[in-house]
Amino acid sequence: MRTLFVLLVTVVTAALGTTASETPGRFGHPTGWVAVKRGKKVHVNPENHAIQIKSRAERGSFKAIVVDFLYSDHISTHGRVIVFMGYTERFLISKCSGSSLKPFPVVPPTAAERTWTVAKSSSGLTISCNGVLLVEQRFDDAIACEVEWGVRMDHISFPSIDTASEFYYQNEEGYNTAAYHTSEFITTEPQ
16 A cells, blocks of 8 residues: 555656656646756846746735846846735836836736746836736836846846745747746747
8 A cells, every 4th residue: 555655646746747856836846947046147048038937925925036137248237127025016127117116007916826927028028927917118118227128138146135936937939928837837829
């Protein structure tokens, strides 16, 4: 009976896509999700390839997702996105949305585990949560915004002040808009 239980647990774990290197969430994590390591630069291609961040931080937890977008030739040139989980969830896109956190124009969905998507293109940036578009920022809305974000960025980093990011995933399949990854499937098709 014990052998059958161990075999069953092994089969279920394999089916959910968890490995020894991944901390499973409620349903496990699909291949491609990477545990966040704060302070470490990660080579990515955020231009037209969404960065997705899994978090179990809830509204009112006072935790924050903080992700820096870097250009390797000019380390000081970067953009920062902050999502703060206060009683009212707020965001900041450095040099674009002002210098203080602003409430999202659309209330983010609530769930035990949320997938936040930051999609950058040459002309703008969007923030979504569980497939719901929350904010769309055009870079040409302000000169400082265009200067900060208008360069091609090739790294991201989660600084030590990030307290909510658990896993990240880069959609490398050339989607023009962010795909919403759940623990089990993609809910949008490539365009």
